[in-house]
Amino acid sequence: MIYTHENRLIVSNIKNILQRRGFEVFVKNEHAVSVIGEVSAFDSWLELWLVDENDFALASRIVQNLKLDSDAEDWVCSQCAEENAASFELCWNCGTDQG
16 A cells, blocks of 8 residues: 545545556545445545555655645646646646646
């Protein structure tokens, strides 16, 4: 497991960032929200996993750098004018690259 969070958008964003850098990843617990109450809420958080565990060191550095950039400013999409969190490289609404 490379990352876990309760917010689907954040996990999806990190998944997209890693995939764009060539990592093969998959998400676990996508449907676990239906078992909250039977298990703790934390146990139902989405989990992002690497297919190749040999990629862990490099991928974790990338994820850590994203967290370090949390002081960066949010940005507005040039295509749809939607506001995006600074950590998003792609617009959450239309998928346009921040670049």
